Amino acid sequence: MAWGWELLRAFVGTIIIFSAVAFIAVMFGVLLERKISAWMQSRLGPKHVGPQGLLQTLADTVKLLQKENIVPARADRTIFASAVVIVPLAALLDYVVIPFGTTRSGPLIFRDLNIGVLYFAATSSLVVIGILMAGWGSNNKYALIGGLRSAAQMVTYEIPIGLCLVTVALMAGSLSTVTIVNGQQHLWYVVAQPVAFLIFLIAAIAEVNRVPFDLVEAESELVAGYFSEYSGMRFALFQLGEYGEMFAMAAMAVTLFLGGWRGPVLPPVLWFVIKLYALIFVFMWVRWTYPRFRIDQMLNFSWKVLIPVSVLNLVVTAFFVVAVHR
Amino acid sequence: MSGEAIAFYLLAAVTLASAVVVVTTGNIVHAAAALVPSFLGVTGLYILLNAEFVAGIQVLIYAGAITVLILFAIMLTEGGTGLAGRQRNEQAAAGAAVAAAIAILLVAVAGRTTWTPEPGTLPSYTPGAIGQSFLRQNILVFEGTSIVLLVSLMGAIMIARREE
């Protein structure tokens, strides 16, 4: 039964990716955030749980699992509950098309879809629905305002991301992520497309609602925005979604611009992890350095600066690609 | 039954069930939320037809953008409270007659179509082939589409801003 064998491979691959993302990316990422923020603020961060505080997030997760399950009285239970599943699931679906490395038998990717880059854009846009449902289903003014503003922000910054994806697809001549990584054999696209790289990073930070674009969930502004009413493990699942999406965006930036797993001496997967964490460090560095934008500044920045610049970049790139190819 | 047939029936069931929820539920926000599984079911059906680019677009535009648009539009109206509205009005009988007529028309058309094409006559659905087609043969339609998008954008902005 050939399809039984494929089913098993799919199953095992899914569990590996989910566990890897949940543990290596998100749990370690939350710890990294706390440690990096601590070092930048001249303090130490978590130290007690495990060596150098490495098991801190695991301890937090176990604690949250035992917390009481509170659903607000007038909340819409169906939508409240389904939002919790949609946000992390959409974030984790992004990882299907990311090539983590290469082995002798082919690229180390869950599935090399023909429309890889388009698939990534599509699953990123599913997160917005989950956020809107979380905001509305909580029956809480802060959550609703936070959810709507968050949706408006994420939707606005999806356009620069889409335009940067199109620019890289133009350079590589394909939508498949493996082809894009292979196309960077001689030159990483970050050198050929610095503008697109910068725009992608900025838009990615805005897409995952991080500082300096986190007005929609800042404590002093909107309590916690769309997940105000979610406590315990549900809150942890939203964090899984948010950090998972951040890591997915960073992984996509590595794939599109930094040559994916390409590198001289070390094994490919190690190069990928190094580049990924370098970008994550940049994200966290930006978070703890800059103050946050006001929402109208944030949205104006996307519509009036990022989109015209990325369209111009696309046109110039297309001109050179077509002219050189002739 | 082959895997494709099972997948087809499952996806069709999901699509139809959520479409029924959209049409019958009284809570308009639930109706908008139930659109999402219906769109995802249609995505699966496109994939079964080997149109993976169209499937990607379906998720990106319908489940990603149109649902957000509909939810924002609902929030602008009283439906945002989620109160149940009336499900029927005085024109229910006429509506049922029109629906029955359309259903008969669709079944008749479906019955007369030859569903199995000759092998090799279907166009390719890869992004490359689609790009070639609308930049070569269908270029006028393509530019016309951009005009349609521009006009719809201008029209919607005019209508939405009129009350300002």
Added chain:
Amino acid sequence: MLLDWGYVAIFALVGAAMVSLPLLIIWLISPRSDYPQKFETYESGVPTIGQAWSQFHVRYYLFSLVFVVFDVEIIYLYPWAVVARSLGQLAFWEMLTFLVILVLGLLYAWRRGALEWV
């Protein structure tokens, strides 16, 4: 190719199950002590004033509207990006026309104030 998507479907289903697993765990092991105050909606510690929903500004709708139009534009850009090299100059100018028309739409929205937050 269908096999690829079968894998994605398995990923989605198994993923949904794995994400729901913590929810199952908390349903099983979390303590329960229900009293009414616990289920009050949070509004900085005071009783809530009015209902959660109030009519929202039309600007959210306008943002998502302009977004839909630009999203549709981007999906036309994807197939073009894949074949742009081989189709040469004519395709470039055709796509440039398309982009210019839609940038005109962005300018119109900008001038008419559809992109303003207040």
